Amino acid sequence: MKISFLRTAFSLAIIMQGLWVAAQRPGGAGANRPANAKVYGRVLDAGTRKSVEFATISVLAAAKDSVLGGGITEPNGDFLIERLPMGKVRMRIASLGYTTLEQEVMITPERVEQDLGNLMLQPDEVMLKPAEVVAERSQTQLQVDR
Numbered sequence: 001m002k003i004s005f006l007r008t009a010f011s012l013a014i015i016m017q018g019l020w021v022a023a024q025r026p027g028g029a030g031a032n033r034p035a036n037a038k039v040y041g042r043v044l045d046a047g048t049r050k051s052v053e054f055a056t057i058s059v060l061a062a063a064k065d066s067v068l069g070g071g072i073t074e075p076n077g078d079f080l081i082e083r084l085p086m087g088k089v090r091m092r093i094a095s096l097g098y099t100t101l102e103q104e105v106m107i108t109p110e111r112v113e114q115d116l117g118n119l120m121l122q123p124d125e126v127m128l129k130p131a132e133v134v135a136e137r138s139q140t141q142l143q144v145d146r
Contacts, residue, residue, distance in 0.1 A: 037107055038082040041116035043073050043093055045123065051077025052121055055095035062088035062104065091116070099124045 039059075043052045057079050059069040068089060073079045086107050094100045098121040105114060 037084045037086070037112040038080060039084060039091070039105055039107075039114050039116060040078070040080040041119055042077045043079065043095070043119050043121060044077055045098075046120035047123055051075070052095050052098065053077065055079075055093055055098075055121070057081060058092040058094075059084060060090045060092060062090055093119060093121065095121060097124055098122060 043055045043057075044050065045052055051073075053073060053075045055073045055077075057071050057073065058067055059081055060066065061068055069081050069084060071079055071081050084107055086109065088104060088106050091103045091105055092100060093103075101119060101121055103116070103119070105116070107114070
């Protein structure tokens, strides 16, 4: 009787551990995360139409700000984000000197690979106050005695 109880408790512990491990995966145990779902495109400066290198791209859940993936653009502005979940996600593209761009993307089983094309970042023009450099000459001078 005691051995049967221990086997049942041990089996229950193994099942609970399996459920706990499955719940720790991104998206939970039931998430549909195909390995081939991907989004790609190119980030360009809206004024000059030149590529924006090393811009950060964050993929966020549509409902909340939890990060699902991300990356950095190549020197030519290209980016590729893979292993995305099904459903609606938000792409946030940011780079120093530009305003942040957000775009919603819907990933479905029919559209697991999406080309977002050229994404234009607007330059962020910030007016700085003029700086005035003031220098004063020292009142004392050190010289060798004569």
